[in-house]
Amino acid sequence: MVLRLDYREPDFESRFAAFLTTKREVSEDVEADVRAIIAEVRARGDEALHDYSLRFDRLDTRSLGLAVSDAEIDAAFEATDPELIAALELAHDRIVSHHRRQMPKDDHYVDDLGVGLGSRWTPIEAVGLYVPGGTASYPSSVLMNAVPAKVAGVSRIVMVVPAREGALNPVVLAAARIAGVSEIYRIGGAQAIAALAYGTETIRPVAKIMGPGNAWVAAAKRQVFGTVGIDMIAGPSEVLVIADPDNDPDWIAADLLAQAEHDVGAQSILMTRDAGFGEAVIGAVERQLSTLGRVETARKSWADFGAVILVPDWDAAVPLANRIAAEHLEIATDDAEALAARIGNAGAIFLGRHTPEVIGDYVGGSNHVLPTARSARFSSGLSVLDYVKRTSILKLDAGQLQSLGPAAITLARAEGLDAHARSVAIRMNLRGRAPEEGRERE
Amino acid sequence: MVLRLDYREPDFESRFAAFLTTKREVSEDVEADVRAIIAEVRARGDEALHDYSLRFDRLDTRSLGLAVSDAEIDAAFEATDPELIAALELAHDRIVSHHRRQMPKDDHYVDDLGVGLGSRWTPIEAVGLYVPGGTASYPSSVLMNAVPAKVAGVSRIVMVVPAREGALNPVVLAAARIAGVSEIYRIGGAQAIAALAYGTETIRPVAKIMGPGNAWVAAAKRQVFGTVGIDMIAGPSEVLVIADPDNDPDWIAADLLAQAEHDVGAQSILMTRDAGFGEAVIGAVERQLSTLGRVETARKSWADFGAVILVPDWDAAVPLANRIAAEHLEIATDDAEALAARIGNAGAIFLGRHTPEVIGDYVGGSNHVLPTARSARFSSGLSVLDYVKRTSILKLDAGQLQSLGPAAITLARAEGLDAHARSVAIRMNLRGRAPEEGRERE
Structure with missing residues (x-):
């Protein structure tokens, strides 16, 4: 039974407040393990990386080499379905176009006294991009993290990706080539983060590390922060759909499930003014669930963290949406713009009935790395700004x-x-x- | 004896690399204490704050009230030397003028396909500003942290400042009034950070917490990060002065000491092409030291972390300066602009012989909260961007x-x-x- 909240119930505020603070992640305590791994990589460099690859990935990087060769990337590109390459290239070009508009401009001026002031933006010299292995290895995320770096003018974009028993996702390598990644190493885990932060004989250090990862990767990023910069530590994905009863319940159900299938900790919320429509969507979710490849993940996410919130009118919805501060906000109503204008806290907003959030995941052009867990109250999605820094100038x-x-x-x-x-x-x-x-x- | 490094010595690279990674801070392990304090404030709210004020500040906030009243702020303003008020107002106005130029613009457009894309900036709803007590209680820092918030359109700016035995620095209160701070509470330490993050009966929570503090405050900010946003955790201040022999050694010595007097962990570095000039500056530092109120702090900082680096020419200086990535970079040479253009990694650059870094601390107009400990390689000084967030929009x-x-x-x-x-x-x-x-x- 998915959670149902009704604004008109007397205990709504306390139930909504409790819902807002529900923890959706189990934090694993891997601090000490990670600390030891980082120390090993700092002390022994490549040798430590080789040892960890053998142990964790059953891979002999001593003979294979840490770097993924151009020939391997060529082969991966050739092995990828041309339709998929075309889709990656379409996504790439749209991401480039959108992110070029984000490049901040230098501002040099002289004030009334004649004092010279300036703000000068320069790219970070080198960034590292962590790409997870296994099912979380998303080619789209390679584009989303690497393209803004390229647009910013970062000269070295260094990708690391674990290769369990040697396996690399060819589509990830193809995406890296399309995005202009400079170097790729077949390493993962905390040891890869340590190598990026401190460098080894083979891998020169970078100044900032981006990209998602498991608990070890997240802990390693926290521990090397200061020595290098890091991006946000992303939590499970979430969507808030505000929908009126003029929508097809199946469309809205598909959108809710598109979040739920990501992770058992993902969260899908429907906000509506019509109880009957809410029940229709709940029914559609149940029917669609069984057809999904990732049915167990989606079912658990929906059961544990899904919610349908009934509001009397959109005036009541606005402050609730601002408190939820969703990573993704879909507004499937008439005059969606007017409602969007009143909701300041959201990572990304998708307007109208023909803008499913999934378009933003891939080909909209905007970035799909967005603030989770209510952090849209104080932070923004990934952009070119994350790959540049500003120097102020005074004369x-x-x-x-x-x-x-x-x-x-x-x-x-x-x-x-x-x-x-x-x-x-x-x-x-x-x-x-x-x-x-x-x-x-x- | 201050450290002298000579680019032409055969062991320069290894000595310079070691110099770069010198730790200048002792990290205190206060994690567990801070965790307990935060839990207390979450559980007991105002009552916990009152208890901690009695214990740590010997102050009865139960009878005095947590909030600093308008009457108290009025009295502080009246008690402050009018010349000082005028200086604060000059600084304030210049900081406002400069920071207004940083306000990012919304970007809404339609692409070739007719797809609507947008980047919309909105202010963070409420921010907290931590102001330390005692000698580190700087009115200028109140302006530097609060003005960009005001310019960004943040509607609630909540200041917390510890009041040991009731004492509040009147100039800090005057600066808060000039900057437009909305609420002031006489609390400090980890308990103040907890109150800002989670709220109490008296203090509504904020979405982001800014400002410097001691080890407890820094640990508390790290622990509440995620629930709220935080700014960077600033380390001790630093300056790199690149100076040719045409400078008066006494001027340069004063600039080096202006950093050194901040903190025993502060760092002052001179880079020059002329060994004799370097020695003259070292002599001037020694002579000026004894005249300073904070002589012991400055002497220890200079002895432990100061350095004079001799380079054969500015071509050699550029990569070294980029590796140092100084918080403050003074370039006191002919054609300082040309040299500045080649140095990408610096928090702020001060050009020419008449732009001492101290102008930037107070009245230049740019922000004095800048990246320390080489983090200018990947991050920027405080700006309006730290008080807004971007929502991407797709239709x-x-x-x-x-x-x-x-x-x-x-x-x-x-x-x-x-x-x-x-x-x-x-x-x-x-x-x-x-x-x-x-x-x-x-």
Whole structure:
């Protein structure tokens, strides 16, 4: 039985508040294991990577090499269905077009006093991209993480991907080639994160590490943070669908299941004004479930974390949607734009009846790496901004320093920072320019 | 004896590499204490805050109230030297002017297919600002953290500041009023972070917490991260000064000491082409040291972490400066712009002989919260962007879905995600629109 919440019930607020804070992930305590692995890689470099590959992936990287060769990537590309290559290329080109618009512009200007100020953006020199193995190995995620890096001008994009018993997903390699990934290594787990952060004989270190992974990968990213940058630690996926009864219940059910099939911790929520429509969607979900390849995952996600929330009107829906702050928000109503304008907290919004969230997963052009677990209240999806950094620039001449210096000295003294005050005063000839004079007047 | 490194020495690379990874902070293990404090505040709310204030700050907030009243802020403002108020207002106005230029613009457009795409920026609803007590209580930092929030349109800016035995720095309260802080509470430590993240009877929770603090505050911010957003965890301050011999050694020495006086873990580095000039600056540092109020702090920072790096030419300096990735970079040379253009990794750059870094601390207009500990390789200083989040928006009609749908279905099937494929296909009438037909054709 999926959870049903009705805004008009007297205990709605307490049930909704409890629903909001439901934990959907089991956190594994792998801190100590990960710490040991990182220390090994720092101490022994490639040798440690070879040992871990043998142990965890049953793969002899000593003879095979850590790097995936161009020939292997060529072969993977050739082995991939041309229709699939075309779909990847369509997705790639649309992601490029959209992300090019995100490139921030430098801003250099001179203010009223003549002081030169500037904000200058430069690409991060090198980034690492973790790609999980097994069923979570998504070619679309390779595009979503690598394309913004390429657009930003990152010169080295280094991918790591575990190859259990040597197996690599050829579509992932094809996507990496299409996206312009510079180097690929067949390693995974905490050891791959350590190699990216600290470098080994074969792998030069990067400055920032992106991409999803299991508990070991997430813990390793947390531990190397500071030495390198990391992206957000993504939780299970989620969708909030706001739908009126004019929708086909089967369409909405398919959208809810598209989230649920990702992970047992995924969350699918329907918000509607019509109880009958809600029940129709619940029925459609039940019917569609059994036809899915990942039926067990989807069934468990829907049963444990799915919800249908009945609201009296959209005015009531708005604050609830802002509190949920969904990663994905579908608005399948008339005048979806007007409702969207009132909901500030959402990773991505999909407007109208013909914009299923899945389009955004693949070919919409926007990024599918989005804030989960209510973090859309304070953070944004992946973008070009995650691959650049800003340097602020200031330039004064002697006259401008005379104008601004006194206030700086006043503030420095109020904060008890003598050298701060002196650093300005000495240039204003307030305490003598020559070293000797300076000392005498102190 | 301050560290001297000479690029021409055969062991330079290994010594420089070791210098780069020198740890400048002792990390205290306060995780368990902090975890207990957060649990207490979550369980007992205001009562826990009152108990901690009594215990840690010897302050009876039960009778005094947690909130700092308007009357108290008025009194603080009145008690502050008008010259200091004027300096704060000058700083405030310049910070506002600069940060207004950082406000990102929404981008809504229609692509060649007619698909509607958008990036919409909205302010974070509420942010918390931690202000340390004691000597690290800087009014300038209140401006630097609160002004970008105000410019971004954050509607609730909540400040917390510990009041040991009741004492609050009046200049901090005056700065908060000038910056437009909405609420101020006289609490500090991990308990203040917990109150901001989870809320209590008196303090409504915020969505993101900013500002520096001691080991307890930093650990608490790490622990509540996810529930709320946090800013970077800042390390001790640092400056790299690139200076030619045409500078007055005393000016450069004052700049090096302005960093060193902040913290025993602060770092001041001079890079020069002239050994004699380097020695002259070292001499000037020694002479100026004894005149400082914070002589012991500055002396220890300079002795432990200061360095003078001798390079043969600026071509050699560029890659070294990029590896150091200094929080503050002063370039006191002829044609400083040309050199700055080659150094991508720096939090802020100060150009020419009349732009001491201290101007940027107070009245330049740019933000003084900048990436430390080499993190300028992958991150940026505080800006309006830290107080907003982006929602991506997508809108297709039925015809556009027919264009993009097939590629999405191809990719979904390649990733083994049946419900993803169905969510698109069902809207393309590929599998029947009615539930019954849909099931039959699966």
